[in-house]
Amino acid sequence: MALKAGVRVFRLNGLRPAVRLLSTHTRPEVQNAQNSKVAEFPGARAPYISELKFVSETSYDPIPIYRVLDHNGEVIDSKEEPAIEKDTLVNMYKTMVQLSQMDKILYESQRQGRISFYMTNYGEEGIHVGSAAALSPSDLVFAQYREVGVLLYRGMTVTEIVNQCYGNCEDPGKGRQMPVHYGSKQHNFVTLSSPLATQMPQAVGAAYALKRVPNNDRCVICYFGDGAASEGDAHAAFNFAATLDCPIILMCRNNGYAISTPTREQYRGDGVASRGPALGILTARVDGTDPLAVYNAIRAARDHALRHNRPALIEAMSYRVGHHSTSDDSTAYRSLEEIQKWNNDENPIQKFKMYLERKGYWDAGSDEALQKEARDLVVKTMQQAEKKQLPPWKEMFEDVYHDMPPRIQKQVKELEDHLAVYGEHYALDTFKPE
Amino acid sequence: MTALASRNVNFLTKIVKCVNNYSKRLSSHFIYFPDNEAPVEGETNKMNMMQAINNAMDITLQNDPTAVLFGEDVAFGGVFRCALGLQEKYGKDRVFNTPLCEQGIAGFGIGLATAGATAIAEIQFADYIFPAFDQIVNEAAKARYRSGGQFDCGGLTIRAPCSAVGHGGLYHSQSPEAFFAHVPGLKIVVPRGPIAAKGLLLSCVRERDPCLFLEPKILYRSANEMVPVDDYTLPIGKAQVLREGDAATLIAWGTQVHVLLEVADMAKEKLGVNVEVIDLMSILPWDEETVCNSVKKTGRCLISHEAPLTSGFGAELAATIQEECFLHLEAPISRVTGWDAPFPHVFEPLYLPTKWRCMQHLHQLINY
Ligand SMILES: Cc1ncc(C[n+]2csc(CCOP(=O)(O)OP(=O)(O)O)c2C)c(N)n1
Numbered sequence A: 001m002a003l004k005a006g007v008r009v010f011r012l013n014g015l016r017p018a019v020r021l022l023s024t025h026t027r028p029e030v031q032n033a034q035n036s037k038v039a040e041f042p043g044a045r046a047p048y049i050s051e052l053k054f055v056s057e058t059s060y061d062p063i064p065i066y067r068v069l070d071h072n073g074e075v076i077d078s079k080e081e082p083a084i085e086k087d088t089l090v091n092m093y094k095t096m097v098q099l100s101q102m103d104k105i106l107y108e109s110q111r112q113g114r115i116s117f118y119m120t121n122y123g124e125e126g127i128h129v130g131s132a133a134a135l136s137p138s139d140l141v142f143a144q145y146r147e148v149g150v151l152l153y154r155g156m157t158v159t160e161i162v163n164q165c166y167g168n169c170e171d172p173g174k175g176r177q178m179p180v181h182y183g184s185k186q187h188n189f190v191t192l193s194s195p196l197a198t199q200m201p202q203a204v205g206a207a208y209a210l211k212r213v214p215n216n217d218r219c220v221i222c223y224f225g226d227g228a229a230s231e232g233d234a235h236a237a238f239n240f241a242a243t244l245d246c247p248i249i250l251m252c253r254n255n256g257y258a259i260s261t262p263t264r265e266q267y268r269g270d271g272v273a274s275r276g277p278a279l280g281i282l283t284a285r286v287d288g289t290d291p292l293a294v295y296n297a298i299r300a301a302r303d304h305a306l307r308h309n310r311p312a313l314i315e316a317m318s319y320r321v322g323h324h325s326t327s328d329d330s331t332a333y334r335s336l337e338e339i340q341k342w343n344n345d346e347n348p349i350q351k352f353k354m355y356l357e358r359k360g361y362w363d364a365g366s367d368e369a370l371q372k373e374a375r376d377l378v379v380k381t382m383q384q385a386e387k388k389q390l391p392p393w394k395e396m397f398e399d400v401y402h403d404m405p406p407r408i409q410k411q412v413k414e415l416e417d418h419l420a421v422y423g424e425h426y427a428l429d430t431f432k433p434e
Numbered sequence B: 001m002t003a004l005a006s007r008n009v010n011f012l013t014k015i016v017k018c019v020n021n022y023s024k025r026l027s028s029h030f031i032y033f034p035d036n037e038a039p040v041e042g043e044t045n046k047m048n049m050m051q052a053i054n055n056a057m058d059i060t061l062q063n064d065p066t067a068v069l070f071g072e073d074v075a076f077g078g079v080f081r082c083a084l085g086l087q088e089k090y091g092k093d094r095v096f097n098t099p100l101c102e103q104g105i106a107g108f109g110i111g112l113a114t115a116g117a118t119a120i121a122e123i124q125f126a127d128y129i130f131p132a133f134d135q136i137v138n139e140a141a142k143a144r145y146r147s148g149g150q151f152d153c154g155g156l157t158i159r160a161p162c163s164a165v166g167h168g169g170l171y172h173s174q175s176p177e178a179f180f181a182h183v184p185g186l187k188i189v190v191p192r193g194p195i196a197a198k199g200l201l202l203s204c205v206r207e208r209d210p211c212l213f214l215e216p217k218i219l220y221r222s223a224n225e226m227v228p229v230d231d232y233t234l235p236i237g238k239a240q241v242l243r244e245g246d247a248a249t250l251i252a253w254g255t256q257v258h259v260l261l262e263v264a265d266m267a268k269e270k271l272g273v274n275v276e277v278i279d280l281m282s283i284l285p286w287d288e289e290t291v292c293n294s295v296k297k298t299g300r301c302l303i304s305h306e307a308p309l310t311s312g313f314g315a316e317l318a319a320t321i322q323e324e325c326f327l328h329l330e331a332p333i334s335r336v337t338g339w340d341a342p343f344p345h346v347f348e349p350l351y352l353p354t355k356w357r358c359m360q361h362l363h364q365l366i367n368y
Helices: A086-111 A125-134 A148-153 A158-166 A199-211 A232-243 A291-308 A336-345 A348-358 A364-387 A406-425 B002-006 B009-015 B021-026 B049-063 B086-090 B102-114 B130-146 B177-181 B194-206 B256-271 B288-298 B313-328 B355-366
Strands: A007-012 A016-023 A038-041 A044-047 A140-142 A220-225 A248-254 A282-287 A312-317 B044-048 B068-071 B095-097 B119-122 B156-162 B187-189 B211-216 B224-228 B240-243 B249-252 B276-279 B282-284 B301-308 B334-338
Touching: A086 A125, A086 A148, A086 A158, A086 A348, A086 A364, A125 A148, A125 A248, A125 A291, A125 A348, A140 A199, A148 A158, A158 A364, A199 A220, A199 A232, A199 A248, A232 A248, A248 A291, A282 A291, A291 A312, A291 A348, A406 B355, B044 B049, B044 B194, B049 B086, B049 B194, B049 B224, B068 B102, B086 B095, B102 B119, B102 B130, B102 B156, B130 B156, B130 B177, B156 B194, B177 B187, B177 B211, B177 B282, B177 B301, B177 B313, B187 B194, B194 B211, B194 B224, B240 B256, B249 B256, B249 B288, B256 B276, B256 B301, B256 B355, B276 B288, B288 B313, B301 B313, B301 B355, B313 B334, B334 B355
Parallel strands: A016 A282, A140 A220, A220 A248, A248 A312, A282 A312, B068 B095, B068 B119, B119 B156, B156 B211, B187 B211, B249 B276, B249 B301, B301 B334
Antiparallel strands: A007 A016, A038 A044, B044 B224, B187 B282, B240 B276
């Protein structure tokens, strides 16, 4: 790891120091330059020393966590406050509220057996809107599954999202995937896949392709969890991004848990961020419960990615306030107090609301109306989604290939013939006629 | 959190009350036929398949001091709770979480076994075993062969929940047995219920070759049987004839066995014939003798599995059966399987080889 004393600073808009990148205040003592010679092995250029030295995770200061707002939504250092227009700020807040209302209602709807599965985003709303607001809508997103706020911010409607969860005939994914596996070409959001970390090297490849487009002004952002970061694919992605000079933002959502596994059992180094400098990636760590910190970091990372065609790694620290999914009861492995503490003390929505109120952009009256509006929208949408039929059953066989091969055509025919005789045993009326 | 999530319950129930037809697709596609015969004498306990697997691992950890159990989220019992209570009982150095990395889990398990330990590795879902494919296919399966018999990793058993569950979609439903059945050096087992699971898992753990133990996850809670509490094993490579008959031989493994048992009842009632139902139990090696003897007797054979048709394990069975039983066959061998498409979410009831599809094929097979 390259050890640099002092702090490197990204400059936003060419002017303002915005994000503190990896800062290491200590460095292992390097032997007196006079009697040390720099070795030039093909694999490393480094000084020789004559006393064996090991380095460990404690040889470095922990990578600091950048924030703009304190837990009361107060700006800590006014020069760090990003110049975001009022409308944008309010839109960021509204998206967070819409997201959390949607989470509450869809979570409950799974409990009632109306949809088969759901995952909430509680505690991570700030990561979604902070990053989405800092990106260009044309930047390509590769996500894990707990990032639907990015889609909301980009303008995917609650209707489209709810239709996906119902897998009905208006689900853009045609009812093939489990709930929360969104994707939208229109919104430059590549369709999710459940296997973890598979999207990471793919995102890097996509960034490489963008880089080669003449006058490219798009980067790729790849979201992934602290758990997914342990997969082999994650390491491949980091290393490919660095060695192949790809304009990508690797965005780790470190929410403390991978299902029941706490980060202590996931890694023993300094989080996921410490891997960035180890692999030659510009890296920063931010408070993921602070949308403005996330915003500044992503702005700076995007600037770096596009200016130099180089990757940046951002580790956004947060806490997964909800259960992992509707299949999980997290009280089996963590205490209610712990959950409540994070939800109360570092709640991104509350924090951001207080910030807006302080600026005079928001008040309690507007908030009440917004909460109700957001909730009503989801409920209304759900009622509509529920009435819609499932896609025509032949959709099961489409898109396996670009053109359906004869062998699959034969199977479609076989099922057709079967249903002609045995159709009464299937809930065929739930599927839309062709 | 519960409070947080349930804040809206009342208001929600007010708004949406009607029972909708979506619940139809969440109900399970088979009736469970429990085993009524214990394979060994002695005390039995009512266990579901999750408890039977837990019990087999408990016995292993109890009797084999080298045994360790690990995987993603295993410490708190695993997402399907099969390891429940075992960390409390045997300690954190024997039952533990790994980082989230399947290739790591498989490789770590191979290493443990190479050094003489008994390793039970859990892959959270069979759909997520593919990052470990290299370790399993190129390493575990070939360790003994490539070392001239000096090293092996027979102490390794990899467990993975597999197959349809009603709402798993592409990546929580797959039955990947055929991928691994192509690999000399592995043993592959799929239980149909608690009694089989316990006996087969104990065999796998003690087997001198690396084993892949695929657990149809829908059976974890839905399958209950009176399971012997003592230690017992069921032989790997041995099929079980669950119904005797002369009209046709029906072959399946895992959940699909229960579909075929129902088909056998329907065939008796509707077609007035007795069919033989065989649970293959072990995919690699598979019991050619039992299968071929049956087909020679009945002259007709239907194979059914959830995995797609093309290159499914049914293909291997059919090829061998026609070779061995050619002169006895009265009709082409019939395969009723998942379609050649990824496993779809809302179309699952039409994707699966349902009892109705099996019935239709059986009808054609008998009237050929
Ligand atoms: C390859 C693979 N292995 C296992 C799983 C099962 N699984 C789904 S989510 C999850 C935990 C992921 O944790 P993390 O990456 O930290 O994201 P978070 O859920 O905390 O947002 C696991 C183990 C999977 N989807 N894919």
